[in-house]
Amino acid sequence: MAEDKKYTTVSIPTPLFEKIQKKIEGTGFTSVSDYVTFILREILAHSNDQEAFTEEDEKRVKERLKSLGYLD
Amino acid sequence: MNKLLVIGLDCAAPSIMFDKLADQLPNISKMREDGVWGKLRSCDPPITVPAWMVMATGRTPGELGLYGFRSREGNSYNKIKIPTSRDVKYDTIWDIIGKRNKRSIVIAVPPSYPPRPITGILVTDFLTPGKDKEFTYPPGLKNDILAKYPDYEFDVKFRKPEKEKIIDEIYKMTETRFRMALDFMRNKPWDLFFFVEIGIDRIHHAFWRYIDEKHHLYENNPLMREKFVNYFKMVDRYVGEMVEQVDEDTLVMIVSDHGAKGMKGAFAINEWLIKEGYLKLKSNSIKPGSSLDEVEVDWENTKAWAWGGYYARVFLNIKGREEKGVIDPQDVRKEIEILKEKLKSIKGPNGETWDTKVFEPEEKYDVVNGDRSDLFVYFDDLNWRAAGTLGYETMYLLENDTGPDDAVHDYDGIYVLYRKGKKVGKIFNETIYNVMPTMLDVFSVRKITGLKGKVMEGMRYVK
Secondary structure (H helix, E strand, O other), X not given: OHHHHOOOOOOOOHHHHHHXXXXXXXXOOOOHHHHHHHHHHHHHHHHOOOOOOOHHXXXXXXXXXXXXXXXX | OOEEEEEEEOOOOHHHHHHHOHHHOHHHHHHHHHOEEEEEEOOOXXXXXXXXXXXXXXXXXXXXXOOOOOEEOOOOOOXXXXXXXXXXXXXXXXXXXXXXXXXXXXXXOOOOOOOOOOOEEEEOOOOOOXXXXXXXEOOOHHHXXXXXOOOOOOOOOOOOOOHHHHHHHHHHHHHHHHHHHHHHHHHOOOOEEEEEEOHHHHHHHHHHHHOOOOOOOOOOOHHHHHHHHHHHHHHHHHHHHHHHOOOOOEEEEEEOXXXXXEOOEEEEHHHHHHHOOOOOEOOOOOOOOEOHHHOOEOHHHOOEEEEOEOOXXXXXXXXXXXXXXXXXXXXXHHHHHHHHHHHHOOEOXXXXXXXXEEEOHHHHOOOOOOOOOOXXXXXXXXXXXXXXXXXXXOOEEOOOOOOOOOEEEEOEEEEEEEOOOOOOOEEOOEEHHHHHHHHHXXXXXXXXXXXXOOOOOOHHHHO
């Protein structure tokens, strides 16, 4: 659980930082970090290089679906 | 009108919401009186996955390649995949308006795990493995939720003998989700609020016998009946509280993904396929309730097998497609037609005629993506669910083979369109495909190419 709170720093060029800062004005993104995180997650989500479920996750979901009568 | 509140009540049925309990649901009934309402025909199959995503994308199950809670992988005999957010390849309403800088709050729309980034915030659905996983976007939101709502649950787990305990758990789950939703509504910015509560579905499946005198398992149990009714009253109270938060510029939409009706029984489809010579096992002594995975199938001599659920999915064993396929590709058409007729002519336990619907995915959808079954079967117009398990002395089971089940799915769900300050009071029946064009209309997004639905009739009156 403690791991969820861990953040780390990455470096980006200052002009890029400033460009993003300008771009997110009035958009609801509260910081450049928010925006950059959003973009990176978006790209990672679409690259599909990770399985959505680990084997253990899938087992948990299947068990629940079985108890609900959705799987035989 | 530039904001939209969608209150999704999974499995809410016209017979309960508009009829049986209507006078006990003051908020929803008032919204109907002043708004526009009616039946909402679900997709085929009328199942939670894909129905919510059909609503949220406007795409057919065929386009989405999602036909239920499992998908077959790679034409295999037993490799299955549980659908996730990654399987949704079309833009949802929140993706589309997010690109226009409109913020969404999305809660529990299946399948939305793992959480994908959106403009706004998202909490994943009941297909989330557990609270230890990342279940929100942005990720930090999870900690806030668990700190404030430590009892937050994605779903309940059914254990047959403890019915009273389960209903209390459903109450608690629903209440916590509504409280969290209300908190988000009040304290976070949004243009679209899309919320799904799964509890009604669970209540229907496990407790329908207490409110349906015609049910073959009907139990006259005043306490359970009261609990059933009070659950809906609670949902109505929370719906009322949510609607209190919005202004005249917000359209409120109550929707359900499918309806429900009393289950008459479960038909053991694989037992039937054995009897008809389509499915061959290597052993004759089978423990009752065994799944196909637990027995040895003689694939070299098997022409077809099936999956159970609220509808049956029948797969043919085709040469060149399945590993040990036996049906020649040129014979597939003939075999399908014969099997269709045989399935349609199955009679009930007392020889009564059934209204069984059998179709190929291509008959329902223009595009058929993903690893779909060859046939979809609705036994007796969905009144009988399908049991995929084996080892029974009869093909007609009075109870579900895998879990508690008093109810099956029905084609028609519900919808209500309501806007403060408008007095309309009209009834139109709609289809689930009209939800997306209607939502797009609220945000003045020109219809997206390829959507088969249209803006709901009632929008003329609430606009």
